[in-house]
Amino acid sequence: MERIAVLSDVHGNLTAFEAVLRDVDARGITTVLNLGDVAGKGPRGSAAVALSRARCAVTVRGNWDDFLPDVPPDHESPGLAWWNAELTDDDRLWLRGLPLVHDLTLSGRRLRFLHASAASLYTKVFFHHTDDEFDGMFAATELTGDGPTPDLVAYGDVHDTYVEVRDGRTLLNVGSVGNPLDEPTAAYVILEGTPGGTTSDVFGYQVVRVPYDIEAEIAVATAAGMPELAAYAVELRTAVYRGLHAERGLLTDA
Numbered sequence: 001m002e003r004i005a006v007l008s009d010v011h012g013n014l015t016a017f018e019a020v021l022r023d024v025d026a027r028g029i030t031t032v033l034n035l036g037d038v039a040g041k042g043p044r045g046s047a048a049v050a051l052s053r054a055r056c057a058v059t060v061r062g063n064w065d066d067f068l069p070d071v072p073p074d075h076e077s078p079g080l081a082w083w084n085a086e087l088t089d090d091d092r093l094w095l096r097g098l099p100l101v102h103d104l105t106l107s108g109r110r111l112r113f114l115h116a117s118a119a120s121l122y123t124k125v126f127f128h129h130t131d132d133e134f135d136g137m138f139a140a141t142e143l144t145g146d147g148p149t150p151d152l153v154a155y156g157d158v159h160d161t162y163v164e165v166r167d168g169r170t171l172l173n174v175g176s177v178g179n180p181l182d183e184p185t186a187a188y189v190i191l192e193g194t195p196g197g198t199t200s201d202v203f204g205y206q207v208v209r210v211p212y213d214i215e216a217e218i219a220v221a222t223a224a225g226m227p228e229l230a231a232y233a234v235e236l237r238t239a240v241y242r243g244l245h246a247e248r249g250l251l252t253d254a
Helices: 014-026 045-055 063-070 078-085 089-096 131-136 214-224 229-238
Strands: 002-007 031-034 101-106 109-114 152-155 162-166 169-173 186-193 204-210
Touching: 002 014, 014 045, 014 186, 014 204, 014 214, 045 089, 063 078, 063 089, 214 229
Parallel strands: 002 031, 109 152, 152 169
Antiparallel strands: 002 186, 101 109, 162 169, 186 204
């Protein structure tokens, strides 16, 4: 049996990333897959890139990994300009070169790993989705290339863990390490099975929630003078998306 840790959406939150990797190490898991959005939103994107390069066997490209390296220094969003400037030239080169999809076989099941959807890096598929959106996650597209239809698709992007099994196909969102929007603890998934193998071999998946020091992470962002700090702090503390802060009375000075 092999165990694989699958994580996503670190978003420059090194405190959460390190906490998750400590848990992965404590379980004796040596293979880690990263489903993208390594930098942006949090204060230490460059350090998160370095850690992903050191620890993750594969990192697929997320939407932030795709656009952030090319944000100009005079961008109208101070946050985007700041997160881009925090990266090194080598970070940007690495992010631009990340693959869009990764496939493997475990216990006879074809597994596909991508960031957002089979349609595009920028096409979101939420927990509440249509039948067509579900089917589209398993489709052969320009992003995924030709090949057998996967039995399981694991993705990130929407920062919300869930599992849906339908007609023999499993759609699995691994949640977010650095910016969870379902509960304020870092999330990742463990897959377990026989490399290659057959469908007679045991196969399993487990969602893991890892508490981490949220206030320490906010303190790092504060000391760095990161823009959009108040929204970042509320999201980490409450797991409520920043677009809902005003209507829920969650605005704060951090």
